[in-house]
Amino acid sequence: xxxxxxxxxxxxxxxxxxxxxxxxxxxxxxxxxxLSLAEMHTLTAIGPYEAKTMSQTAQKxxxxxxxxxxxxxxxxxxxxxxxxxxxxxxxxxxISLTRNGKLACRMHSKFHRVLxxxxxxxxxxxxxxxxxxxxxxxxxxxxxxxxRYEGNEEKSTIRRTAREIVDETGNNKTDK
Amino acid sequence: xxxxxGPRERTNDxxxxxxxxxxxxxxxxxxxxxxxxxxxISMDLSLRSDLVMDSLQLYELVIDMEEAYDIRLPDxxxxxxxxxxxxxxLVYRLTEQDK
Numbered sequence: 355x356x357x358x359x360x361x362x363x364x365x366x367x368x369x370x371x372x373x374x375x376x377x378x379x380x381x382x383x384x385x386x387x388x389l390s391l392a393e394m395h396t397l398t399a400i401g402p403y404e405a406k407t408m409s410q411t412a413q414k415x416x417x418x419x420x421x422x423x424x425x426x427x428x429x430x431x432x433x434x435x436x437x438x439x440x441x442x443x444x445x446x447x448x449i450s451l452t453r454n455g456k457l458a459c460r461m462h463s464k465f466h467r468v469l470x471x472x473x474x475x476x477x478x479x480x481x482x483x484x485x486x487x488x489x490x491x492x493x494x495x496x497x498x499x500x501x502r503y504e505g506n507e508e509k510s511t512i513r514r515t516a517r518e519i520v521d522e523t524g525n526n527k528t529d530k
Numbered sequence: 531x532x533x534x535x536g537p538r539e540r541t542n543d544x545x546x547x548x549x550x551x552x553x554x555x556x557x558x559x560x561x562x563x564x565x566x567x568x569x570x571i572s573m574d575l576s577l578r579s580d581l582v583m584d585s586l587q588l589y590e591l592v593i594d595m596e597e598a599y600d601i602r603l604p605d606x607x608x609x610x611x612x613x614x615x616x617x618x619x620l621v622y623r624l625t626e627q628d629k
Contacts, residue, residue, distance in 0.1 A: 460589045
């Protein structure tokens with residue numbers, strides 16, 4: 355019989371992988387199949403409302419502005435992102451979502467909400483609250499672990515690994 | 531010249547006029563998006579069951595309303611929307627909130 359630690363460990367890894375796979379598959383079969391999952395997450399980081407700077411967005415995604423520039427070039431070409439210089443300070447580049455970008459972003463948020471609803475629908479009110487509370491605690495603990503690596507090379511390695519998995523999921527989709 | 535009595539109270543006619551304007555905007559959007567006659571669109575129609583709108587079409591309407599009225603329509607609020615009247619009421623409420 356598995357110990358609690360083993361079961362928890364296996365479940366965490368499986369949840370992480372399966373959420374990414376489900377997101378990837380839902381994306382490839384949806385309206386925005388020309389977007390990779392990494393690109394969709396870039397749109398989500400920009401968000402459907404006010405324009406963001408490149409550095410704000412790069413920081414949110416845990417990547418360098420150089421890496422983000424490559425991704426934004428592609429998204430501008432695909433018609434999902436609008437990039438323009440700040441009216442007052444020409445050194446600042448602001449990025450925002452086009453109408454199509456907003457649509458993609460909102461459809462993807464809907465996917466996350468549907469996923470959460472599916473998980474919660476089989477529980478009663480009390481169990482729901484307990485579950486949400488426990489999941490939040492897990493989130494805080496993992497965020498805390500990540501913060502311990504703040505400034506270390508390991509943090510960027512973790513981010514890079516996560517990003518590679520996301521990219522890989524996106525690439526697998528296009529291989530089909 | 532400023533009105534000495536202060537800001538004018540919003541009358542029922544004002545409210546109805548504003549809601550009518552929102553409704554007209556929605557009718558214009560939907561008749562173009564769904565390729566149906568504006569005269570076939572009424573307040574009581576359900577977006578999903580009568581007009582058979584899918585999520586993408588619903589978000590197109592939402593994004594257009596957000597831009598036209600400078601408001602935000604978060605997903606949590608969209609859960610409660612069924613009819614065109616629900617959209618009119620929600621857009622009206624949100625535009626009034628900013629005042």
